[in-house]
Amino acid sequence: MLKRLRENKSAQGTLLASPTMLWMIGLLIIPLLLTLVVSFGQRSPDGDVIYSFSLDNYIRLFGYSTDCDNGQASCFDPLYLQILWRSLSLAFNTTVLVILLAYPLAYFIARAHPLRRNTFLFMVLIPLWTNFVIRVYAWMMLLRTQGVINLGLGWLAGLFNIPFTPLEMLYTPGAVLVGMVYEFLPFMILPIYTSLEKIDNSLYEAAADLGANGLKTFARVTLPLSMPGVVAGTILVFIPVMGTFIVSDILGGRQVILVGNLIQRQFLDARDPTFGSAASLILMIMTLIVTYFYTRKFGFGEEIVVA
Amino acid sequence: MAHEFAVEMQDVVKKFITPEGNELNAVDHVTMQIKNGEFFSMLGSSGCGKTTSLRMIAGFEWPTEGEVYIEGKAMGHTPPFQRKVNTVFQSYALFQHMTVYQNIAFGLEMEGAQKDEIDKRVKHVLEMVQLTGMERRKPKQLSGGQQQRIAVARALVKVPDVLLLDEPLGALDLKLRKDMQLELKALQQQLGITFVYVTHDQEEAMTMSDRIAVMSKGKVQQLGAPVEIYERPANKFVADFIGDSNFFEGRIKSLSKEEAVVFIPDLNAEVTGIPVSQGLVNGEEITVSIRPEKVLISEKPMNQNTFKGKVTNTVYIGTDTHVYVDLMGKRLKVFEQNRISRLDPGSFYTVGQDVTLVMMPENVLVLKKE
Numbered sequence: 001m002l003k004r005l006r007e008n009k010s011a012q013g014t015l016l017a018s019p020t021m022l023w024m025i026g027l028l029i030i031p032l033l034l035t036l037v038v039s040f041g042q043r044s045p046d047g048d049v050i051y052s053f054s055l056d057n058y059i060r061l062f063g064y065s066t067d068c069d070n071g072q073a074s075c076f077d078p079l080y081l082q083i084l085w086r087s088l089s090l091a092f093n094t095t096v097l098v099i100l101l102a103y104p105l106a107y108f109i110a111r112a113h114p115l116r117r118n119t120f121l122f123m124v125l126i127p128l129w130t131n132f133v134i135r136v137y138a139w140m141m142l143l144r145t146q147g148v149i150n151l152g153l154g155w156l157a158g159l160f161n162i163p164f165t166p167l168e169m170l171y172t173p174g175a176v177l178v179g180m181v182y183e184f185l186p187f188m189i190l191p192i193y194t195s196l197e198k199i200d201n202s203l204y205e206a207a208a209d210l211g212a213n214g215l216k217t218f219a220r221v222t223l224p225l226s227m228p229g230v231v232a233g234t235i236l237v238f239i240p241v242m243g244t245f246i247v248s249d250i251l252g253g254r255q256v257i258l259v260g261n262l263i264q265r266q267f268l269d270a271r272d273p274t275f276g277s278a279a280s281l282i283l284m285i286m287t288l289i290v291t292y293f294y295t296r297k298f299g300f301g302e303e304i305v306v307a
Numbered sequence: 308m309a310h311e312f313a314v315e316m317q318d319v320v321k322k323f324i325t326p327e328g329n330e331l332n333a334v335d336h337v338t339m340q341i342k343n344g345e346f347f348s349m350l351g352s353s354g355c356g357k358t359t360s361l362r363m364i365a366g367f368e369w370p371t372e373g374e375v376y377i378e379g380k381a382m383g384h385t386p387p388f389q390r391k392v393n394t395v396f397q398s399y400a401l402f403q404h405m406t407v408y409q410n411i412a413f414g415l416e417m418e419g420a421q422k423d424e425i426d427k428r429v430k431h432v433l434e435m436v437q438l439t440g441m442e443r444r445k446p447k448q449l450s451g452g453q454q455q456r457i458a459v460a461r462a463l464v465k466v467p468d469v470l471l472l473d474e475p476l477g478a479l480d481l482k483l484r485k486d487m488q489l490e491l492k493a494l495q496q497q498l499g500i501t502f503v504y505v506t507h508d509q510e511e512a513m514t515m516s517d518r519i520a521v522m523s524k525g526k527v528q529q530l531g532a533p534v535e536i537y538e539r540p541a542n543k544f545v546a547d548f549i550g551d552s553n554f555f556e557g558r559i560k561s562l563s564k565e566e567a568v569v570f571i572p573d574l575n576a577e578v579t580g581i582p583v584s585q586g587l588v589n590g591e592e593i594t595v596s597i598r599p600e601k602v603l604i605s606e607k608p609m610n611q612n613t614f615k616g617k618v619t620n621t622v623y624i625g626t627d628t629h630v631y632v633d634l635m636g637k638r639l640k641v642f643e644q645n646r647i648s649r650l651d652p653g654s655f656y657t658v659g660q661d662v663t664l665v666m667m668p669e670n671v672l673v674l675k676k677e
Contacts, residue, residue, distance in 0.1 A: 200398065200400065202396050202397075202398050202400035203400050203402065205365075205367050205387070205394070205396070205400065206394070206396060206400035206401075206402070207402075207413075208366075208367075208386065208387040208388045209365060209366075209367075209387050209388070209392075209393055209394045209462075210388075210393065210413050210414035210417055210461070210462075210465065211388045211414055211417030211418055211465070212388055212413075212417050213386075213388055216417065220413070221402060224404045225402075225403070225404055
């Protein structure tokens with residue numbers, strides 16, 4: 001028995017993969033199927049699920065409303081579409097900002113002296129040792145009306161005798177964007193660093209040798225060779241930003257509602273798991289579509305492992 | 308008009324700081340002139356300063372002191388992309404994200420060449436390295452030898468004044484390396500471009516070069532044609548590094564205009580009739596050297612420069628037999644070519660056999676002590 005297993009490579013593979021497979025089936029595939037089933041159901045008046053096959057939840061998500069101001073039986077209400085669009089554009093903006101901030105830093109670390117690189121990487125990772133929620137709360141301390149930033153600005157204004165009214169920064173889309181960028185920056189720095197660090201120095205020299213100045217070398221050699229890192233980082237940042245609700249909950253208050261908040265409230269406050277399930281699936285499909293087109297254009301970042 | 312010297316290094320020093328914080332002269336007051344159109348090699352073991360010298364010509368490093376001239380122009384801190392030299396890297400440094408065509412076209416695009424001009428020149432250079440039809444492959448899909456040719460093609464397509472090659476054949480297996488040596492040499496002769504070649508392989512340097520600079524500890528030990536370096540090594544280091552040598556400590560016993568007599572205390576014997584090199588003084592302590600293949604094993608003793616010894620070991624290596632002879636406690640290597648078959652045991656020297664060695668005076672070298 002043991003001897004036969006030793007010779008059978010494919011059985012070994014199956015055996016090694018089976019714990020994860022079971023885990024994924026039990027905690028991903030089955031719940032996902034349940035979500036799908038629930039999303040077609042209807043909410044009973046006391047908050048239970050009535051199993052049926054109805055597309056009402058999806059129709060409602062895409063703007064069909066029975067709660068109209070002008071007395072009509074039905075009308076178009078873009079509320080949920082706006083939430084979906086807000087999530088998508090916030091995820092996009094966050095990702096772009098994170099790339100712009102992370103790339104130069106990753107480049108700097110990758111080109112630093114090998115002995116210092118670990119120190120810099122360590123500094124990048126330190127914030128991750130603090131709880132996610134606590135870090136978001138820290139931003140609240142910074143951004144609120146009586147927060148550190150306003151106090152500092154007020155003190156500065158006082159020095160020059162300029163009248164100062166504290167800025168309203170908390171509970172704005174900007175606050176949510178800042179919080180998201182801060183939270184997900186390390187997840188972009190690390191993969192970009194990894195792919196930049198792999199570029200052999202002789203390639204930069206070869207480019208210079210063949211007549212490319214610094215800018216051309218970057219555009220033609222450095223950037224293309226580090227794209228796998230950018231792609232991997234984008235996947236690591238874009239997908240969670242699409243779904244997370246904590247940052248917008250704490251820094252956006254009632255002002256910035258994202259799909260994540262919508263789903264959370266459907267399950268916990270509105271007690272409508274059918275609508276929450278439908279929103280979850282739409283979120284997932286949206287993320288998949290964006291990721292699909294993105295990776296089809298730029299690859300899956302697999303070279304980061306291969307190269 | 309091309310300058311007489313493609314490259315000149317004028318008293319160049321390159322200092323590095325070692326990880327321990329010490330200052331190290333990787334290149335230590337090197338002066339050399341590389342003629343236009345020649346195949347020039349820098350030969351030495353690792354850390355001798357050959358690669359650093361090459362990198363200073365390419366512009367990847369700048370001299371701490373001294374000056375590098377290319378085609379008569381002082382380079383100063385001119386960056387690599389403004390020098391008319393191109394490099395073939397030891398690792399090839401091919402751009403993995405580009406095709407073969409794009410790799411070769413890269414340098415021409417940087418010059419701002421027109422599309423059809425690029426096309427023509429890429430095609431031409433691919434023909435030259437015999438890789439026509441590989442345009443659309445990625446470097447990873449090529450063998451080591453093919454990648455090496457692409458690296459050469461990518462540098463040559465720019466028609467540089469000087470082509471710098473940093474151990475370009477190091478990663479290839481022996482057979483392929485020998486083929487590529489001849490191919491590179493043929494290419495150089497056909498194009499007439501100055502090649503500066505860095506290698507630690509003396510046979511490679513000998514095979515290809517018009518002139519060789521033997522380097523050690525950041526200094527040029529000897530600069531000359533392969534035959535000069537082998538037959539008239541400038542010092543003990545060169546005699547030892549290039550090929551094999553037997554060394555004895557000796558003293559000049561008498562000196563005439565043409566000839567010297569050297570006394571070798573270890574053998575308690577004299578070698579007479581040695582051609583005199585310059586700068587020797589009567590009574591000077593010197594090192595005597597003779598190549599193993601230039602020691603003759605003789606049946607009948609001659610009057611002069613004859614030494615009696617005992618065979619301690621023989622090694623058959625195909626083309627030669629290496630005979631180790633004990634001369635009054637000193638071990639001497641003798642290489643004898645296998646002009647006849649050694650299948651018959653009688654044709655071999657046996658261990659313990661008494662032999663007479665002859666050193667022809669013209670083959671004995673007198674080297675100054677450092």
